[in-house]
Amino acid sequence: xxxxxxxxxxxxxxxxxxxxxxxxxxxxxxxxxxxxxxxxxxxxxxxxxxxxxxxxxxxxxxxxxxxxxxxxxxxxxxxxxxxxxxxxxxxxxxxxxxxxxxxxxxxxxxxx
Amino acid sequence: xxxxxxxxxxxxxxxxxxxxxxxxxxxxxxxxxxxxxxxxxxxxxxxxxxxxxxxxxxxxxxxxxxxxxxxxxxxxxxxxxxxxxxxxxxxxxxxxxxxxxxxxxxxxxxxxxxxxxxxxxxxxxxxxxxxxxxxxxxxxxxxxxxxxxxxxxxxxxxxxxxxxxxxxxxxxxxxxxxxxxxxxxxxxxxxxxxxxxxxxxxxxxxxxxxxxxxxxxxxxxxxxxxxxxxxxxxxxxxxxxxxxxxxxxxxxxxxxxxxxxxxxxxxxxxxxxxxxxxxxxxx
Numbered sequence: 001x002x003x004x005x006x007x008x009x010x011x012x013x014x015x016x017x018x019x020x021x022x023x024x025x026x027x028x029x030x031x032x033x034x035x036x037x038x039x040x041x042x043x044x045x046x047x048x049x050x051x052x053x054x055x056x057x058x059x060x061x062x063x064x065x066x067x068x069x070x071x072x073x074x075x076x077x078x079x080x081x082x083x084x085x086x087x088x089x090x091x092x093x094x095x096x097x098x099x100x101x102x103x104x105x106x107x108x109x110x111x112x
Numbered sequence: 113x114x115x116x117x118x119x120x121x122x123x124x125x126x127x128x129x130x131x132x133x134x135x136x137x138x139x140x141x142x143x144x145x146x147x148x149x150x151x152x153x154x155x156x157x158x159x160x161x162x163x164x165x166x167x168x169x170x171x172x173x174x175x176x177x178x179x180x181x182x183x184x185x186x187x188x189x190x191x192x193x194x195x196x197x198x199x200x201x202x203x204x205x206x207x208x209x210x211x212x213x214x215x216x217x218x219x220x221x222x223x224x225x226x227x228x229x230x231x232x233x234x235x236x237x238x239x240x241x242x243x244x245x246x247x248x249x250x251x252x253x254x255x256x257x258x259x260x261x262x263x264x265x266x267x268x269x270x271x272x273x274x275x276x277x278x279x280x281x282x283x284x285x286x287x288x289x290x291x292x293x294x295x296x297x298x299x300x301x302x303x304x305x306x307x308x309x310x311x312x313x314x315x316x317x318x319x320x321x322x323x324x325x326x327x328x329x330x331x332x333x334x335x336x337x338x339x340x341x342x343x344x345x346x347x348x349x350x351x352x353x354x355x356x357x358x359x360x361x362x363x364x365x366x367x368x369x370x371x372x373x374x375x376x377x378x379x380x381x382x383x384x385x386x387x388x389x390x391x392x393x394x395x
Binding site: 043051052090094 | 304321
């Protein structure tokens with residue numbers, strides 16, 4: 001039992017250290033599209049998404065635009081702190097998304 | 113030419129704002145703020161006529177406008193207008209009528225609401241005035257967001273179409289304070305989504321939000337009350353504002369809450385000069 005738990009912890013650690021696991025990208029996509037969670041399509045266009053929105057910029061070329069992952073974390077945690085008049089909700093600060101959900105959404109965003 | 117004019121106007125507003133002393137009578141600061149507010153929208157939507165701002169998304173989006181023109185072949189608020197006229201003409205138990213409560217028998221005066229009432233020291237909305245009329249004549253107040261109230265508001269708006277919003281801030285520090293609190297509400301981020309009225313209805317006005325087009329804050333109350341397809345019924349200004357609260361995942365206030373009344377006061381004052389076009393219709 002303790003050996004399998006040890007194996008689990010070690011393996012999980014190994015997975016987290018790797019770039020974007022496919023499961024996390026899928027989970028991130030689901031969270032991004034979920035109207036009760038990220039609801040990104042309410043304001044942004046995502047290629048392949050229905051009913052494009054134009055309040056914010058299209059979510060494309062994210063790796064090029066935000067090479068530094070920490071910037072995306074800050075934006076998703078609390079964009080109004082960076083830009084007072086930005087309409088974007090403070091997803092992390094207002095606990096719409098947890099930190100781990102934000103990380104998964106970023107994994108997904110980096111595929112766009 | 114138009115851009116030069118707007119730039120000049122902006123410069124004038126900035127100058128006025130800089131020069132404006134915080135006068136207790138409120139005549140200077142709100143007026144400079146209104147000019148800047150309107151200049152922002154006139155510059156953002158140079159193709160939209162001043163008279164059209166009350167039509168919200170239909171004024172700023174060509175595709176929406178075509179749909180609207182089809183809808184308006186049979187305006188969905190007609191039934192409410194019919195009901196409203198019947199109710200308006202029906203005497204109270206004491207024999208008096210709604211018309212007895214209002215200036216000019218209630219005709220062509222919607223553009224002067226909300227009003228600051230010295231006796232209460234508070235802002236009174238159109239719907240608040242209708243309910244005060246009822247209560248003073250021994251009738252129970254109406255539910256202020258929909259139903260008969262929306263129908264009566266539709267009647268009063270219809271007779272005021274084309275008349276520009278003419279909201280006054282009387283020489284009373286409480287009136288200026290109400291305006292200031294309304295302004296604070298408008299720009300304050302609220303709800304779990306942490307967005308303000310301005311977050312959606314200032315800079316992003318005209319932008320697409322899934323299937324919807326965000327209405328400009330300028331003139332937004334000039335089209336009220338509205339038949340909103342999303343509701344499948346009529347709603348007053350406060351029903352729409354209350355829906356906005358819910359959409360930000362905030363707990364809406366009571367329909368007659370002073371904060372909402374102050375907000376309507378500020379928003380309507382910002383729209384002074386924009387003609388009434390209500391009752392209206394929205395997706």
